Amino acid sequence: MSRRAEPQVADLVARARGGEPRAVARLISLVEDASPWLRDVMAALAPHTGHAQVVGITGSPGVGKSTTTNALVRELRAAGKRVGVLAVDPSSPFSGGALLGDRVRMADHALDPDVFIRSMASRGHLGGLAWTTPQALRVLDAAGFDVVVIETVGVGQSEVEIAALADTTLVLLAPGMGDGIQAAKAGILEIGDVYVVNKADRDGASAVSRDLRGMLALADRREGAWQPPIVKTVAQDGTGLDEVAEAIGRHHAWLAETGELRRRRARRAREEIEAIALEELRRRWGSVGSVERLDALADAVADGRRDPYAAADELLDG
Amino acid sequence: MSRRAEPQVADLVARARGGEPRAVARLISLVEDASPWLRDVMAALAPHTGHAQVVGITGSPGVGKSTTTNALVRELRAAGKRVGVLAVDPSSPFSGGALLGDRVRMADHALDPDVFIRSMASRGHLGGLAWTTPQALRVLDAAGFDVVVIETVGVGQSEVEIAALADTTLVLLAPGMGDGIQAAKAGILEIGDVYVVNKADRDGASAVSRDLRGMLALADRREGAWQPPIVKTVAQDGTGLDEVAEAIGRHHAWLAETGELRRRRARRAREEIEAIALEELRRRWGSVGSVERLDALADAVADGRRDPYAAADELLDG
Numbered sequence: 188m189s190r191r192a193e194p195q196v197a198d199l200v201a202r203a204r205g206g207e208p209r210a211v212a213r214l215i216s217l218v219e220d221a222s223p224w225l226r227d228v229m230a231a232l233a234p235h236t237g238h239a240q241v242v243g244i245t246g247s248p249g250v251g252k253s254t255t256t257n258a259l260v261r262e263l264r265a266a267g268k269r270v271g272v273l274a275v276d277p278s279s280p281f282s283g284g285a286l287l288g289d290r291v292r293m294a295d296h297a298l299d300p301d302v303f304i305r306s307m308a309s310r311g312h313l314g315g316l317a318w319t320t321p322q323a324l325r326v327l328d329a330a331g332f333d334v335v336v337i338e339t340v341g342v343g344q345s346e347v348e349i350a351a352l353a354d355t356t357l358v359l360l361a362p363g364m365g366d367g368i369q370a371a372k373a374g375i376l377e378i379g380d381v382y383v384v385n386k387a388d389r390d391g392a393s394a395v396s397r398d399l400r401g402m403l404a405l406a407d408r409r410e411g412a413w414q415p416p417i418v419k420t421v422a423q424d425g426t427g428l429d430e431v432a433e434a435i436g437r438h439h440a441w442l443a444e445t446g447e448l449r450r451r452r453a454r455r456a457r458e459e460i461e462a463i464a465l466e467e468l469r470r471r472w473g474s475v476g477s478v479e480r481l482d483a484l485a486d487a488v489a490d491g492r493r494d495p496y497a498a499a500d501e502l503l504d505g
Numbered sequence: 506m507s508r509r510a511e512p513q514v515a516d517l518v519a520r521a522r523g524g525e526p527r528a529v530a531r532l533i534s535l536v537e538d539a540s541p542w543l544r545d546v547m548a549a550l551a552p553h554t555g556h557a558q559v560v561g562i563t564g565s566p567g568v569g570k571s572t573t574t575n576a577l578v579r580e581l582r583a584a585g586k587r588v589g590v591l592a593v594d595p596s597s598p599f600s601g602g603a604l605l606g607d608r609v610r611m612a613d614h615a616l617d618p619d620v621f622i623r624s625m626a627s628r629g630h631l632g633g634l635a636w637t638t639p640q641a642l643r644v645l646d647a648a649g650f651d652v653v654v655i656e657t658v659g660v661g662q663s664e665v666e667i668a669a670l671a672d673t674t675l676v677l678l679a680p681g682m683g684d685g686i687q688a689a690k691a692g693i694l695e696i697g698d699v700y701v702v703n704k705a706d707r708d709g710a711s712a713v714s715r716d717l718r719g720m721l722a723l724a725d726r727r728e729g730a731w732q733p734p735i736v737k738t739v740a741q742d743g744t745g746l747d748e749v750a751e752a753i754g755r756h757h758a759w760l761a762e763t764g765e766l767r768r769r770r771a772r773r774a775r776e777e778i779e780a781i782a783l784e785e786l787r788r789r790w791g792s793v794g795s796v797e798r799l800d801a802l803a804d805a806v807a808d809g810r811r812d813p814y815a816a817a818d819e820l821l822d823g
Contacts, residue, residue, distance in 0.1 A: 225814070226812075226814045226815075229812035229813060229814050229815075230812045230814070230815065232812065233806070233809050233810070233811060233812035234809050235809065236809045237807065237808065237809050321813075322813075325813075449807070452807045453800070453803045453804055453807045454803070455807070456802075456803040456804075456806035456807040456813065456816075457799055457800065457802075457803035457806075459806065459813045460799065460802055460803060460806060460813050460816045460817050460820060461787065461790065461799075461817075461820075463813050463814055463816075463817035464786075464817035464820045464821050465783050465786065465787075467817055467818075467821060468782075468783065468786070468821065469779065469783075472779065481775055481778065481779070482771070482775065484774075484775075484778055485771045485772070485774040485775035485778060486771055486774070488551075488774035488775075488777065488778060489555065489767070489770045489771045489773070489774040490555065491551050491552050491553070491554045491555050492551070493551060494544075494547035494548045494550065494551035495547060495639075495640075495643075495774065495777045495778050495781050496543070496544045496547050496548070496781055497544075497547075497548065498774075498778045498781075499778050499779075499781035499782035499785055500782075500785070502778060502779075502782045503782050503785060503786065
C-alpha cells in the first residue's frame with residue numbers, strides 16, 4: 188500500500204463528501220479500474236457509510252426502466268433528497284462501459300448538482316453486479332446521497348444480485364411483455380418489495396396487475412411479512428410516481444421497524460466480503476509461480492489424469 | 506468421502522458408459538444437487554473424458570435457438586453421431602429447472618436412445634454456467650456422446666461463459682431482432698466461431714448477414730486466425746442445417762490442426778478448477794465456526810467499523 192496515495196485519497200473523499208461531483212466520479216473510477224489505491228479508498232469511506240437508502244430497479248428490456256428511474260429521481264428531488272443513480276448494464280461484458288451511457292440518461296438532471304448518475308458495465312469473473320457495483324454504492328453512500336438507485340435489466344443473475352444489494356427492490360412490468368409463466372420463471376415473485384406496472388395507459392395493464400396480484404397471493408409468506416404493493420404508472424408523464432415513492436418510503440420504515448434493514452445490510456456486507464476475498468484469491472492464483480502450478484493442474488484435468496475436484500483441492504491446500 | 510458411495514458410483518458410471526439414459530440422468534442430478542458423492546463421481550469419470558466435441562449455441566431470445574438445436578441434433582444423428590444436449594436457462598435462478606423444460610424440447614427426439622437432452626437452471630453464487638454445466642458436460646463426455654450441444658440464451662455473462670466452455674460457439678441472429686449497435690454491444694463479435702442467420706426466409710435477413718459480415722471484417726484478427734463463416738438457415742424446416750454441421754466440422758478440424766483445441770480445453774479445465782476451488786472456499790466459510798467469524802466481520806462492515814477489503818483480508822489470512 189503506497190504511502191504517497193494517502194493524501195490524495197483523503198482529499199478526494201473529503202471533496203466527495205463536500206458534494207463535488209468530479210471527486211465522486213474519480214472515486215468510482217478508482218473502483219472500476221481496481222486501482223491499487225482501492226483499499227485506501229475503501230478504508231477512508233467506511234466510517235461514512237450506512238446512511239444511504241438503496242433502491243433497486245429491475246425489469247425486462249422494454250418495460251421502461253430508464254424512464255421510470257428518471258421520473259423517480261424527479262420525485263425524490265422534489266422531496267429534497269440527494270440522489271445517486273448507478274445504471275448497470277450486464278449486456279456489456281466486454282466494452283467496459285455502456286455505448287449510449289451517461290449522456291443520454293443525464294439529460295433531465297444534467298444541471299442538478301444533487302443528482303449523480305453513472306453507467307457501469309458489469310463484468311469480472313464473479314459475474315454481474317458482484318464486483319464493482321457494491322463498491323460504487325459505497326462511494327455514493329459515503330458522499331452523502333440520501334438515496335442510491337441501482338437500475339439493471341432483469342436478465343440472468345442480475346436481478347437476484349440487485350435484490351441482494353438493495354434495501355428495497357422495485358420490479359417493473361408492462362403490458363405486452365410476457366405472460367404469467369414468464370413472470371414466474373424469471374423469479375420476480377421472490378425479489379420484489381414493490382411491483383410497478385408501467386405503461387398503465389396501454390391495453391392489458393389491468394390484466395398484468397391482476398395476474399401479478401394472483402401470483403403474489405399464492406406466494407408463501409410468513410406472518411408479519413411485507414406485503415408487496417402493486418403500483419400502476421405511466422413513467423413517461425410521471426403518473427403514479429408519487430405512489431411509487433410513497434411505497435418505497437413505507438417499505439423502508441417497515442425494514443427499520445422490524446430489524447430487517449439491519450439484517451439485509453449485514454447480509455450485503457457478508458456477500459461483499461466474500462466476493463472481495465474470492466477475487467483476491469483469483470489474483471493470487473494469477474501471480475507468477477501460481478500460474479504455472481494452475482496450468483499444470485489444468486493440463487492434468489484436460490488429459491483426464493486428474494478430476495477437477497482433486498485439482499481444486501491441490502490448488503487450495505497443496 | 507464415503508467409502509460406501511463407491512460401489513454405487515462405479516456402477517452408475519459403468520451403466521452411463523453403456524448407454525443407459527437413466528444412469529446419465531442420475532449422474533447429472535448428483536452434479537446438480539452437489540451430492541456428497543460428487544467427488545467420487547468426478548474421479549470415476551475423469552479417465553473417460555476429453556472425447557466429446559462441445560458445441561455452444563447462443564443468441565437473443567426469439568432468434569430460434571431451440572428450433573436450431575433440434576434441427577442440428579437431427580443433422581448430427583443423420584451422420585450417426587450420439588448427441589447430448591444441455592439447455593441452460595439463466596433466467597431461472599430459483600426454480601431449479603425450466604418450467605417448460607425437457608418435455609417440450611424432447612418431443613422430436615424422445616424415442617431416440619442416442620440423444621440425451623437435459624434442461625438445467627443456471628444458478629449458484631458463481632453465476633451463470635460456471636458451476637454445474639461443466640460438470641454435466643463431463644458426465645455426457647464420459648458417457649460417450651460424440652457431440653454435446655450447450656444451448657443458452659445470450660444475455661449477461663452467459664454467452665461469454667458458453668464460449669469459454671465450448672470448442673465451437675454458434676451465435677444465432679435473426680432479422681428484426683436488433684441493429685448493429687446491439688450486436689456489437691452484446692460482444693458477439695468476440696465469441697462466435699460460426700454465425701447463423703436464422704429465419705433467412707424473412708425480410709431483412711440479407712441485411713443482417715451483410716451488416717455482420719461488415720463488422721466481422723473490421724474485427725482485428727491475427728494471421729492464420731479462424732475466419733468465422735456466416736450461414737443462413739430456416740431452422741423450422743431444416744434449411745441450411747447441413748451447412749451449419751459442415752461449418753462446425755470444419756472448425757473442429759481447424760482447432761485440432763492448430764493446437765487450439767488443446768489450448769481451449771486446458772483453459773476450460775483451468776476455469777473449472779478455479780470455480781470449484783472458490784466454491785469449496787465458500788463451503789468452508791459456511792461451516793460451523795467460520796459462519797460466526799464471517800458474520801462478525803459482516804457486522805463490522807455494515808456498521809462502518811471496518812472496510813470490506815480489510816475484512817476480506819482477515820477472512821483469508823486471519
